[in-house]
Amino acid sequence: xxxxxxxxxxxxxxxxxxxxxxxxxxxxxxxxxxxxxxxxxxxxxxxxxxxxxxxxxxxxxxxxxxxxxxxxxxxxxxxxxxxxxxxxxxxxxxxxxxxxxxxxxxxxxxxxxxxxxxxxxxxxxxxxxxxxxxxxxxxxxxxxxxxxxxxxxxxxxxxxxxxxxxxxxxxxxxxxxxxxxxxxxxxxxxxxxxxxxxxxxxxxxxxxxxxxxxxxxxxxxxxxxxxxxxxxxxxxxxxxxxxxxxxxxxxxxxxxxxxxxxxxxxxxxxxxxxxxxxxxxxxxxxxxxxxxxxxxxxxxxxxxxxxxxxxxxxxxxxxxxxxxxxxxxxxxxxxxxxxxxxxxxxxxxxxxxxxxxxxxxxxxxxxxxxxxxxxxxxxxxxxxxxxxxxxxxxxxxxxxxxxxxxxxxxxxxxxxxxxxxxxxxxxxxxxxxxxx
Amino acid sequence: xxxxxxxxxxxxxxxxxxxxxxxxxxxxxxxxxxxxxxxxxxxxxxxxxxxxxxxxxxxxxxxxxxxxxxxxxxxxxxxxxxxxxxxxxxxxxxxxxxxxxxxxxxxxxxxxxxxxxxxxxxxxxxxxxxxxxxxxxxxxxxxxxxxxxxxxxxxxxxxxxxxxxxxxxxxxxxxxxxxxxxxxxxxxxxxxxxxxxxxxxxxxxxxxxxxxxxxxxxxxxxxxxxxxxxxxxxxxxxxxxxxxxxxxxxxxxxxxxxxxxxxxxxxxxxxxxxxxxxxxxxxxxxxxxxxxxxxxxxxxxxxxxxxxxxxxxxxxxxxxxxxxxxxxxxxxxxxxxxxxxxxxxxxxxxxxxxxxxxxxxxxxxxxxxxxxxxxxxxxxxxxxxxxxxxxxxxxxxxxxxxxxxxxxxxxxxxxxxxxxxxxxxx
Numbered sequence: 001x002x003x004x005x006x007x008x009x010x011x012x013x014x015x016x017x018x019x020x021x022x023x024x025x026x027x028x029x030x031x032x033x034x035x036x037x038x039x040x041x042x043x044x045x046x047x048x049x050x051x052x053x054x055x056x057x058x059x060x061x062x063x064x065x066x067x068x069x070x071x072x073x074x075x076x077x078x079x080x081x082x083x084x085x086x087x088x089x090x091x092x093x094x095x096x097x098x099x100x101x102x103x104x105x106x107x108x109x110x111x112x113x114x115x116x117x118x119x120x121x122x123x124x125x126x127x128x129x130x131x132x133x134x135x136x137x138x139x140x141x142x143x144x145x146x147x148x149x150x151x152x153x154x155x156x157x158x159x160x161x162x163x164x165x166x167x168x169x170x171x172x173x174x175x176x177x178x179x180x181x182x183x184x185x186x187x188x189x190x191x192x193x194x195x196x197x198x199x200x201x202x203x204x205x206x207x208x209x210x211x212x213x214x215x216x217x218x219x220x221x222x223x224x225x226x227x228x229x230x231x232x233x234x235x236x237x238x239x240x241x242x243x244x245x246x247x248x249x250x251x252x253x254x255x256x257x258x259x260x261x262x263x264x265x266x267x268x269x270x271x272x273x274x275x276x277x278x279x280x281x282x283x284x285x286x287x288x289x290x291x292x293x294x295x296x297x298x299x300x301x302x303x304x305x306x307x308x309x310x311x312x313x314x315x316x317x318x319x320x321x322x323x324x325x326x327x328x329x330x331x332x333x334x335x336x337x338x339x340x341x342x343x344x345x346x347x348x349x350x351x352x353x354x355x356x357x358x359x360x361x362x363x364x365x366x367x368x369x370x371x372x373x374x375x376x377x378x379x380x381x382x383x384x385x386x387x388x389x390x391x392x393x394x395x396x397x398x399x400x401x402x403x404x405x406x407x408x409x410x411x412x413x414x415x416x417x418x419x420x421x422x423x424x425x426x427x428x429x430x431x432x433x434x435x436x
Numbered sequence: 437x438x439x440x441x442x443x444x445x446x447x448x449x450x451x452x453x454x455x456x457x458x459x460x461x462x463x464x465x466x467x468x469x470x471x472x473x474x475x476x477x478x479x480x481x482x483x484x485x486x487x488x489x490x491x492x493x494x495x496x497x498x499x500x501x502x503x504x505x506x507x508x509x510x511x512x513x514x515x516x517x518x519x520x521x522x523x524x525x526x527x528x529x530x531x532x533x534x535x536x537x538x539x540x541x542x543x544x545x546x547x548x549x550x551x552x553x554x555x556x557x558x559x560x561x562x563x564x565x566x567x568x569x570x571x572x573x574x575x576x577x578x579x580x581x582x583x584x585x586x587x588x589x590x591x592x593x594x595x596x597x598x599x600x601x602x603x604x605x606x607x608x609x610x611x612x613x614x615x616x617x618x619x620x621x622x623x624x625x626x627x628x629x630x631x632x633x634x635x636x637x638x639x640x641x642x643x644x645x646x647x648x649x650x651x652x653x654x655x656x657x658x659x660x661x662x663x664x665x666x667x668x669x670x671x672x673x674x675x676x677x678x679x680x681x682x683x684x685x686x687x688x689x690x691x692x693x694x695x696x697x698x699x700x701x702x703x704x705x706x707x708x709x710x711x712x713x714x715x716x717x718x719x720x721x722x723x724x725x726x727x728x729x730x731x732x733x734x735x736x737x738x739x740x741x742x743x744x745x746x747x748x749x750x751x752x753x754x755x756x757x758x759x760x761x762x763x764x765x766x767x768x769x770x771x772x773x774x775x776x777x778x779x780x781x782x783x784x785x786x787x788x789x790x791x792x793x794x795x796x797x798x799x800x801x802x803x804x805x806x807x808x809x810x811x812x813x814x815x816x817x818x819x820x821x822x823x824x825x826x827x828x829x830x831x832x833x834x835x836x837x838x839x840x841x842x843x844x845x846x847x848x849x850x851x852x853x854x855x856x857x858x859x860x861x862x
Binding site: 115282398415 | 530531532533534561562621622733734735739742743744768769770773777780781783784785789827829830831832833834850851852854855858859861862
């Protein structure tokens, strides 16, 4: 049997790549396991070896050296996924220019953002941390795991799609800037035009390079053949056109969301997902047909004019109409209670518990191309698990433990213990101070 | 097409007529078979509530149904008192970033003359949404960098503002924090507690002198009346103990300075915010000052206090015997609907479940001084009743019926209307 597991392990290792660094072995005992994709199993164990889920089943025995976590009465769910945030970075917006695809948040990751820890306290293990919405074509984003205490390099999820931030609407128009910057664009016409213009420029750039490469490969290359000047901005946009860099577009109004879909068809780029998309319920049919998903809030609305029709039923209505929906915190306090946000889609739109959980697990994982390693509890996927005191969609639930690749990054009991120890130590220090 | 739209108009007209009829007069009815959670008093697994003339006449396991009373079958549903949001800008703030729709603050630091009742927008889209979430009354509060103005308590039903007002003025709101706030499109600075206390004491002293001179001149025709001072005029109820103050406090220092100020100036006061109340619970308890907690969802200001500092605050105050109520988040109307979930969050972090429910019903009623008419399902109180298919503090629960002052209120709102409109279009 052991041999079999080892063999299986070896196979899975081949499939999923090298074992994640800092991986641990852990056995979660006797939890109600919400796999999200394959049903719910009471009284079930999860064995994580080398950071990978090896087995989910009853009465799994722990080998020597495997940490055992008793989860009796508790609920185990896949580590939660916040599909649009701005944490773990030192900068969010490059506002010196309007078109900035050459910048990347991966260059400014920081592992010292306390919000990484706050995410863990709410069961979040992976986030898509993004460039801001200051520019029609912003910078590139990064998908990271909440490995609090590790380095930025260790946080990055290399399997995730490379994505770039586009943005439309009132932030680009700078409708609420006081005073606004005198820059183009200032209208939704200008936003569409600048995106089109820049990508047409990138197409020419790409063609120049293609022509050069072809000429270089010719049987008798011309002696005076010079390469075009390399332009990092256009290089990134050429990758957008090549489909290597997927677009995540900040958008609110249904008309502008559809405009972006139209632009993607006209110019031939791929939209990974529309972000915020608070009027997506109006165009669910079109989005479903185009195979474009959305990443939304549940009920944050009415803070800008373009959010005035962003109803709380949006997520559920779209999910029911075949749109791939995920939820996000946008870096707001929701990052600590994504599970509560998901529960609201049961109230507003009547999603089932599993459908609601998908919005913060497998759906965002699909949107970012990491559903092969995360987003559900299945053998072979990364050992990213959140353990809750009750069903996570129960409003009285509390996250008790968060595990990434078999390693415990948040343990409420441990956290409370450490806090108490610090309190005692501080009291002791005060006492000594007073006495001396 | 023509015919269809004609029918549509007809149906719409009928629908709104029915809605209006349902709201116009308070009903005479018995809710039968519901699980009754009166908040004050024992829970009844299946009981009856008799409502007449806008008030609860009787609550019990079994009541004699008077002739003419409509029977509302509610087996399988739970009856709760309507919830009360103890601090919001509902009706003053429509789209927070669009200045034309925001009337919750004014220019200047000292504005005791402002009254929310003068600016209330009863057609705010947020009112029907809050109502459909089981909130039947709210404490509507102005904001400002220092003396912000007079708050009011409203019921979430009515055709004109007068219909909605339960009590106005309710409190004089005074911001007593160092933290800057986003007001009127820019950041307004706060102040150090000692400086603010000194300034406030001076203002209150000026009001006392102003009152003294006014009275003296009334009795002595030889003496000139002091020049009319709008700010001081509206602070007279405060110095005379007729109007309580709501002090926004946050840090330990601010809370301690505010307690000292309240004692020295003999103010009737409640606290709002009080993020570090857990450090000063003993002092607050001794001073007998109730606290309205808010922004529970915000991330903690100091990570050293623990990631759950805000979540566990209600439980800590309960343990210390401090009277408290919960308010929705950030004063902003879209967050009203989160009020019940602040309570369940507190319960997830140590607050007794029954206390959690009280902190959004009877406790706010007591702190806001309206417990004689709302906050629980007791005979004599206004018939503010919510029928839900489960625990109202749980997000998965659906609210089925809401009654305000015995009137069955329409639960449709901008959310449901837009949803319906596009379901039909799609």
